[in-house]
Amino acid sequence: MGFVIAKALVPFLLSLLCFTVFSEKAESLPAQAPHHRGSYHHYPTAAPMSAPPSHAPSQAPTPHHHHHHRGHAPAPAPVHTPAHAPVHPPKPPMPPPVPAHFPRKLIAVQGVVYCKSCNYSGVDTLLGAKPVLGATVKLQCNNTKKPQDVKTTTDKNGYFLIKAPGTITNYGVHRCKVWLVSSPSTACSKITNLHGGLTGAILRPEKKPFVDEKKREFALFSVGPFAFESKCPR
Numbered sequence: 001m002g003f004v005i006a007k008a009l010v011p012f013l014l015s016l017l018c019f020t021v022f023s024e025k026a027e028s029l030p031a032q033a034p035h036h037r038g039s040y041h042h043y044p045t046a047a048p049m050s051a052p053p054s055h056a057p058s059q060a061p062t063p064h065h066h067h068h069h070r071g072h073a074p075a076p077a078p079v080h081t082p083a084h085a086p087v088h089p090p091k092p093p094m095p096p097p098v099p100a101h102f103p104r105k106l107i108a109v110q111g112v113v114y115c116k117s118c119n120y121s122g123v124d125t126l127l128g129a130k131p132v133l134g135a136t137v138k139l140q141c142n143n144t145k146k147p148q149d150v151k152t153t154t155d156k157n158g159y160f161l162i163k164a165p166g167t168i169t170n171y172g173v174h175r176c177k178v179w180l181v182s183s184p185s186t187a188c189s190k191i192t193n194l195h196g197g198l199t200g201a202i203l204r205p206e207k208k209p210f211v212d213e214k215k216r217e218f219a220l221f222s223v224g225p226f227a228f229e230s231k232c233p234r
């Protein structure tokens with residue numbers, strides 16, 4: 001009886017599961033569904049790396065088997081096909097994971113800020129441009145009633161990385177944009193709209209996540225490169 005219920009639970013549980021754990025879990029589901037059911041809620045948002053220790057399906061040895069094991073042991077042909085056999089082969093093509101099934105992740109945005117060569121005022125090029133140290137950039141997200149802003153400044157390579165507030169996840173990233181805000185030097189301070197630095201840049205997803213010093217994993221996005229413009233001194 002319990003097994004029938006467990007079986008009925010399988011599709012439901014699978015739908016809850018992150019795609020990556022499917023194959024591992026499907027093996028042990030029928031026998032251990034009641035145990036696992038509780039633990040699914042505890043999985044962290046990151047893909048779980050450690051499988052439960054009790055992974056090997058224990059074939060309960062019967063007295064008959066015992067005798068066979070001592071000598072030459074031909075694999076005993078199962079008389080009863082286990083009722084749960086059909087569950088074992090993993091369903092071949094799972095559809096690609098839809099966004100709704102991705103785990104929620106914190107987000108971080110990176111980019112680089114340049115000072116354009118004075119020779120290219122008004123031209124969208126970074127030929128001869130130099131990275132800017134101390135440029136201010138702003139990430140703004142409109143996921144809540146009040147827009148949430150986070151600002152940061154660039155390092156000597158013109159590079160910046162902004163961690164969005166914890167309330168923003170990859171689910172709401174389309175409500176975020178990044179702006180170039182201000183320059184540390186008056187000589188090169190005109191904000192250009194290169195890659196949306198002036199009007200707000202849309203975040204482009206990166207393949208690899210960003211992991212911070214606390215080992216937290218962020219979905220990483222990129223913007224820019226952004227640029228200020230300078231005028232050639234006469």
Ligand SMILES: *[C@@H]1O[C@H](CO)[C@@H](O)[C@H](O)[C@H]1NC(C)=O
Nearest residue numbers: 116117118119120127128232
């Ligand atoms: C701008 O162009 C002039 C003449 O081509 C060149 O001498 C100068 O080095 C250039 N300046 C920069 C910052 O690239």
Ligand SMILES: *[C@@H]1O[C@H](CO)[C@@H](O)[C@H](O)[C@H]1NC(C)=O
Nearest residue numbers: 140141142147175176177200
């Ligand atoms: C957030 O909303 C404000 C006002 O409605 C708007 O000016 C701003 O561009 C929005 N920001 C983003 C990231 O969409």
